[in-house]
Amino acid sequence: MPIKDYIRERFFPHMWCPGCGHGTVLNSLLRAVEQLGMSKNEIVVVSGIGCSARISGYVDFHTLHTLHGRALAFATGVKLSKPELNVIVPMGDGDALAIGGNHFIHAARRNIAMTAIVMNNKIYGMTGGQFSPLTGVGGMATTAPYASIDRSFDVVELAKAAGATYVARSTAFHAQECTQMIHDAILHDGFSVVEIMTQCPTHYGRKNKKGGPAEMIKEFKDITTPIGSKAKQENPGLIERGVFVEKDLPEYCAEYDKIIERAQGGA
Amino acid sequence: MSRQVKFVQGNEACLEGALYAGLQFYAGYPITPSSEITEGLALRLPAVGGKFIQMEDEISSICAIIGASLTGHKVMTATSGPGFSLMQEGLGYAVMTEIPCVIVDVMRGGPSTGLPTHGGQGDVMQARWGVHGDHSIVALTASSHQDVFEMTVEAFNIAETYRTPVILLLDEAIGHMREKLEIPEPGELPLVERLRTSVRDGVNYHPYLPREDGRLPMSDFGGVHRYNVTGLYHDMWGFPTSDPKMVHGLIRHLHDKIENRVNVLARYKEYFLEDAERIMVSYGCSARSALHVVKDRRLRGEKLGLLELQTLWPFPAEIVRDRCVGKKSVIVVEMNMGQILHEVKKAVDQPDNVFLANRVDGEYITPPDIYKILRLIQGKGV
Secondary structure, eight states: OOGGGGBOGGGOSOSSOTTOSHHHHHHHHHHHHHHHTOOGGGEEEEEOSSTGGGHHHHBSSEEEEOOTTOHHHHHHHHHHHOTTSEEEEEEEHHHHHTTTHHHHHHHHHHTOSOEEEEEEOSEETTTTSEEOTTTOTTOOBTTBTTOOOOOOOOHHHHHHHHTOSEEEEEETTOHHHHHHHHHHHHHSSSOEEEEEEOOOIIIIIHHTTOOSHHHHHHHHHHHEEETTOHHHHHOTTSEEEEEEEEOOOOOHHHHHHHHHHHHTTOO | OOOEEEEEEHHHHHHHHHHHHTOOEEEEOOOTTTHHHHHHHHHHTGGGTOEEEEOSSHHHHHHHHHHHHHTTOOEEEEEOHHHHHHHHHHHHHHHHHTOOEEEEEEEOBOSTTOBTTSOOOTTHHHHHHOSSSSOOOEEEOOSSHHHHHHHHHHHHHHHHHHTOEEEEEEEHHHHHOEEEEEEOOTTTSOOOOOOBOOOOTTSOOOTTOOOTTSOOOBOOTTSSOOOEEESSOBOTTSOBOOOHHHHHHHHHHHHHHHHTTHHHHOOEEEESOTTOSEEEEEOHHHHHHHHHHHHHHHHTTOOEEEEEESEEESOOHHHHHHHHTTOSEEEEEESSSSHHHHHHHHHSSOGGGEEEEEOOSSSOOOHHHHHHHHHHHTTOOO
């Protein structure tokens, strides 16, 4: 199916700024879905609030644009009530890990089969460039005019610690890698997290003197390396990309089906 | 007809009513004095093939039930004051997106952590205005376990009929008290099922385009119609808009669908009103003491009556006004500082004749508490 069959074409051009990385994520998401050959009727995209959350309006699936930080909570209700649906939850870094941090760790702990895509641009874009829990020490933002003293989360480490059973990281530079990861995450029978580092030239880039979109995308190439690469040994400051966790553990909805059996006198 | 008879807590009467109404999905978080509803449904819901989930907080609980409602299920959550505060965000979302759901608030003493194991009726105004922004809401209450059961069923019926969240305002005294409950036979109480669209696959479905009768047929997530749901102002497809005409149309619709049906949504009980010279207006546990006083004084020849409100929002102002016309005095009995008192004053012709009999120390309001106020009103001294 042509890619445009997966989008709501009448809403294009999209509202993201020129040079924003979120469009690359949308592209990867749609290509992954296309490769999977899934019916559009069996996919639900649940999003919260922010630039990233607007992705739900552009895709021709069942779409639920919810409250800031609460996407995974809504998604949990969708998934548990109708487990046959494929639930994909694109979120921003602030959406997923500040206001939505609690829902994030608990969705991971339950291992409910949903795909969380954290579009990490290290900033609150829609509200105008305030620092997020991913900005990190030294980062500049409208609410960190003297540079941020807030330490950053590591999305991968947090997801691992919380119990996510598929955890991967890539960047907007590595679009094909992103597609593969989203593809695998959707297929994964458990809670999956894909962190995609994306550029926000308008807010993060400008405040932190990162240059234009091209320079920012190129930086993703320069500051990341595949997991366990030789480059990482030589330069421990590099951020690793790849699949960090992929394991089979009991999935929540399947486990609940067993509860129903038990409650109804079986087993 | 043989009804099953049980001796249960009010909270159990509520969950029995929910199961009777066809509850299929429940998400909740433990909080006194509502936990028995959550515990009971953890046990009972899977036995009827439903789903129960204990969420990480009340915020996620209401969000989860909204998600589950969208896949076509009857849903509920239950909480108490502090949790109800956390749910306001999700409640507003359900109002805006017109998603049927039932939210039970078993009221305790507030504000803040307040009195977890003591009673109160202080959340009446929070039910009305806890959500930011202009909106309308439906809130029901009940004073006996039989009524708790029936009002729970009503809550589901109203939620499905008008595509709206419905709040069930119970209180600690009712929630924890035990009394008899007769479970109606299947079919005895009418049940409203989800109105689903008859629009066929391949034909445009508009989730927010009302039919001629004003109702909005739904389509389950996962079905053949893919649409958008958003808490932003939206058009008839569910897509965001800030077009002033559409914004105005939507807020009018959200307001009017409730406020134009005040009398349709009004549930109340009348006791000895025909010849009453003085009338009490009460609801929930307070109405039990008020009724006791009415019956007791009737034995002594005093012409007292009681109007027990079961719908608090939208406030049945016309009915209250009508029943209070010509009365020597109106006594509002409630366990707060006068939240319904002001609504009654607004509704009646002679607001100066409206008095408050209340108790706000966490103890249950008793008949002697009400007698004291009555004596004062009657000029009999303290």
